[in-house]
Amino acid sequence: MVSYKSILIDQITACYNDKSWFLPLKEILAELTAEQAAAENECKQSIWKIxxxxxxxxxxWLKRFKLERIEIxxxxxxxxxxLNPHGINEYEWGETLIKLEAVYESWIKVLQDCxxxxxITTIPTYFNAPWWGVVSNLCTHNAYHIGQIMLLKKQMLDK
Structure with missing residues (x-):
């Protein structure tokens, strides 16, 4: 039987490290240098900023899910x-990628364990939205920005 939990785990996994409908974020970011990740387009967007x-x-949202409360x-x-302009180096880029992977792994673990x-619990202080809906929307938000990152990378590499 399909559950909210299995769907949400699938969505988060698809966003970060499972090649399905689109390239996952981990694969898009692989082999990018700090300089490439920090490069801005004409709109001042960069992969690293996103x-x-x-x-x-x-x-x-992970902290909110764990604590079961929404702070303002x-x-x-x-x-x-x-993006700190003085922190653009390979070490800081590597640390950013480590933190990013950790948050996705933490989401998978917390969902597996919940x-x-x-x-299905609603959040009274957040429009009475159910947690499954909030996490699903978080995945949609991820997918939106992953598309931006992919486009920025393609534009940069096509130059």
Whole structure:
């Protein structure tokens, strides 16, 4: 029987490391240098900035899922795309990739370990949305930005 849990695990896995409908993020980011990841297009977007944004929101929602509460974030979403211009080097890029992988692995583990009933629980402080819907939307958010990253990489490599 298919469950919310199995669907969500499948979605997160597809986003990060399972080649299915689109290339997974781990494969897209493989072999990119720090310089390539930090390169900005004419709109000032970079792969690294988007990776930082994805890490921020995946980690934020993971903490919320574990703690079962939603805290208010007083943050301009643009701040989540921040990249320290003085930290652009291979070591920092490697650390960014390690943190990114860890948050996806943590999502898989927490979903595998959670009770099915948790996923149908609604969040009163977040539009009464059920957890399965929030996590599913997080996966959609990931897929959207993975598409951006893929396009940025393609544009960079085609130059």
């Amino acid at each position: 990776v930082n944004h994805l890490h921020f929101w995946n980690e934020k 974030v007083n943050l301009d979403n643009e701040e989540t795309f921040y 009770e099915d009933s948790k996923l």
